[in-house]
Amino acid sequence: MPEVTIDQVKTITDIDVKRLYVPSVLRTTCPKCGDKKVVDFQSDYLSYPPANRPFDHYLCCYECDEEWSVRLKLTMQLEVVE
Numbered sequence: 001m002p003e004v005t006i007d008q009v010k011t012i013t014d015i016d017v018k019r020l021y022v023p024s025v026l027r028t029t030c031p032k033c034g035d036k037k038v039v040d041f042q043s044d045y046l047s048y049p050p051a052n053r054p055f056d057h058y059l060c061c062y063e064c065d066e067e068w069s070v071r072l073k074l075t076m077q078l079e080v081v082e
Contacts, residue, residue, distance in 0.1 A: 004080045012051045012076050019045040022074070028059065032066035051076045 022041040029036055037059055056069040
């Protein structure tokens with residue numbers, strides 16, 4: 001097999017995708033009332049998420065109307081596999 005390499009030309013910072021579904025589940029609790037919040041990113045998509053840098057994902061509690069955010073980071077890389 002010939003040698004294959006990938007040179008990362010620049011850091012990916014933007015993903016121009018309106019709906020990005022990710023096989024991940026976020027579990028958190030409301031900071032005000034303690035109600036459990038689950039976000040399944042396989043059905044609740046990220047909209048135009050930045051890549052390789054932190055961003056705020058905003059949440060709302062339907063029990064007490066509290067709003068809060070969590071810091072997330074979507075990491076992307078491309079690698080050669082056999």
